[in-house]
Amino acid sequence: MRRSPRETAESARRISRRALILGGSQIAFASVLGLRMRHMQVDQADEFRLLAEENRINMRLIPPARGRIFDRNGRVIAENEPTYRITIVREDAGDVDDVIDRLSKLVALDPDDVQGARDEMKRTPPFIPVTIADRVSWADISRVAVNAPALPGVVTEVGLSRYYPQRELYAHVAGYVGPVSERDLKRYEDPPPVLRIPRFQIGKVGVESNHEEILRGSAGAKRVEVNAVGRVMRELDRREGEAGSDLQLTVDNRLQDYVQARLGTESASVVVMDVEKGDLLAIASAPSYDPNKFVRGISTGDYGELRDNDHRPLASKTVQDAYPPGSTFKMVVVLAALESGMVSPDDTVWCPGHLEVGGRRFHCWKRRGHGYADLEKSLRESCDVYYYEMAMKIGIERIAEMARKLGLGVSHDIPMSAVTAGLMPDKGWKLRERNAEWVIGDSVNASIGQGFVLSSPLQLAVMTARIATGREIMPRLLKSIDGVETPIVGGESLGLNENNLRHVRRGMYAVSNDRRGTGYRSRVIADGLRMAGKSGTSQVRNITAAERARGVISNADLPSNRRDHALWVNYAPFDAPKVAVAVVVEHGGGGSTVAAPIARDVTLQALYGEDPPLDAYPTSDRSRIEAQQDRISREREEREAQRSSRA
Incomplete structure (x- = not known):
């Protein structure tokens, strides 16, 4: 059926309208898309370029x-050295087992390292290098490089590692x-x-x-x-x-080397301190x-x-360990007594060999006693009863205050690990830590550096330096950073009466230089270099009444782990102090017989800067000292040769 001209015209109008709407929609969409593309390509170009990068x-x-x-x-104490390592990339190696087998014919591979590398390969992507041999020699690296075509996936690398010459x-x-x-x-x-x-x-x-x-x-x-x-x-x-x-430390390498050699196989520690600046010239544990x-x-x-x-070679005994200071603590007690005004240097105490306190007998190390003892004699001959009496007269609080003033019972700020504060007990401490009241027997024990009192060798060296100078000497281990000197801290006056300090120093001088002094056998005889010191022997076991009645067993007859600790502190020269020294020999026995000779030798090395002349020693010691110096010199040369060959 044919459409009329009118219907045909109407249909054409509808089609034209739809085409116009569709065309307009397409143009609008294209316009929006174009604007969006322009925004992304022009306005956001930098952002997307960054994301792509x-x-x-x-x-x-x-x-x-x-x-x-x-x-x-x-x-040099610590430096960096080039180290060579061999790595393997799993995806490049193909047959890893075959490559490792070929590599093992060129380089000695540790089975543990190889197994560790295999385990790591399982955890990491195939393109990540895995170390199969570390710290290999240049000769090994050369052999691997020459045979590179036969070792697919094997790569040699160089880096830096720490070395302590x-x-x-x-x-x-x-x-x-x-x-x-x-x-x-x-x-x-x-x-x-x-x-x-x-x-x-x-x-x-x-x-x-x-x-x-x-x-x-x-x-x-x-x-x-x-x-x-x-x-x-x-x-x-x-x-x-x-x-x-x-970093530059204050330690002197030559002195440190000597101290370590002098200690030998002992379980011991030594601290040598400059009494002016507080510099630690040597700080050694053996x-x-x-x-x-x-x-x-x-x-x-x-x-x-x-x-x-x-x-215990891993322990840093100089700062980490704390010991009963024994009789080296007596200077603290007598200074506290003098500063209290309740005691004068000329006051005497009768020592019959023991003192009865609260129904308990406290013994002096000398069984028959010292008779009448004043301050100088009590230090010179280390009379225990004198200090028992001092402690009962002035009390533990004054003693503890003086100890802290002299550097005991506090943690000194030096960059070593596990620096202990030791322990300087008082009434408050015992109540807090032991839930018990302080008793007079505690003070008596503390007066001779036993009981609860604990001190490190570093603290004993600080104590000695402060007695020698009357100033608040602080230990310093770090000398400079990138050549810039670190500040010296402290040095102010301790506020102690100089006359009281003079009396204590005179007593310490007598210990080393009077024939009746406990340290006389280890004296220095060189003019202008004489030292003032104090021995200490701290018990590590209880001595029963029955043993005392039979006779106290000597250290030589005891198992090594039940022998007393041997201690010694000193400063020198007496008239113009330069160095303070503290020595602790674990289970060494007597302080005057074991620790004092070490301290005397170390002190002279520090003062001379080299092996001292034999005439600085008593005549009876010279042949032994000469042999000792020869032995240590040979050992030093051997160590230097080993270090040089390693370098």
Whole structure:
């Protein structure tokens, strides 16, 4: 049926209207799309360019060079050495077992390291390098490089690792570094990214740990191009990090070396302190250990050997351990008594060999007693009964106050690990810690450095320096940072009566220089270098009444772990003090027979700066000292040769 012209025209109008609407919609859509494309390509171009760049380029951290550590004269204590390692990339190696087998014919591989590498490969993506041999020699690296075509996926790398050329000398002072552990990371609320770098080393103990932030430096960065799965294609640019600061310690390497050699196989410690600045010239614990073994992770066998040694080589005895100070504490008691005004230097006490207090008998070390003793005699011959009487007269509070003034019972701020505060008890302490009242017997025990009183060798050296100068000498271990001297803290007057100090110093002089002094056999006879000292012998066992009746067993007849600790403190020269020395020999026996000779030898080394002339010693000692100096000199030469060959 044919449409009329009118219907045809109406139909055409409808089609034209729909076409117009559809065409308009298409034009509008195209316009919106064009505007959006313009917005993205022009207005947001920088943003999308950055996103694309971030997907293509990664920033990676470069570990900084760790700051070095030196002694006071510039001798290296801790440095960085180039280390070579061999890594393997699993996806490039193909047959990993075959490649490792071929590599083992060129380089000696540790089975534990190989197994560790296999385990790590299972946890990491196939394109990440895994270390299979660390700290290999340049000869090993050369053999691998020559045979590179036969070792697909094997890559050689070079980095920096910590090295301690002085080995055992500074293990307890400088400490050591080691790989970052989970425990290390937990110390930070937000760990620095540099600690996430594989095999990054961080200070674990000693100066290395206490000054970690200063020594670490700041990381650098490099830009690398990676593909879609994160594999590195090429390095685009790099910014090197900022090396850590160099530290200079106050310790004198030659003196430290001598002290360590002089202690030998003893379980002992020595602190040598400059009485003017407080500089620690030597601070040594024996036996020691090689910190280099800890840098990459010590073996179970080596660690077990150190841990199970009854001489405790891992302990920093100079600052970490606290001992009953024995008779070296008597200067504290007598100074407290003099300063109280209740006692004068000429007051005497009758010593029959014991004192009855509250129904208990407290003995003097000399069974028959010392007779009448004044201040000088009580120090010279170490009369215990004199100090029992002093303690009962002035009380523990005055004694504790004086002890803290002289540096005991407080933790000194030096950058070593586990620095103890020791223990200077008083009435409040016993009530808090033991829930018990202080009794007179506690004061009597404390008066001779026994009972609850505990002090470290460092504290005893500080005490001696303060007695020698009358000033608040503070110990200092860090001399400078990047050549900038660290401030000397303290040095103000202690506010003690100079006459009282003079009487105590005179008593200490008599200990070493009077024929009746307990330290006379270890005296210095060189003019102008004579020392003032005090011996100490602290008990580590109870002596029963039955044993006293039979006769006290001598230290030589006791098992080594039941013998008394031997202590000695001194300063020298007497007329113009330069150094203070404290020595503790664990289970050594008598302080005057064991610790005093060590202290005398160390003091002369510190004053002369080298082996002292034999005429500085008593005639009877010279042949022994000469043989001792020869032995230590040979040992020093052998150690230097070993260090030189290692370097």
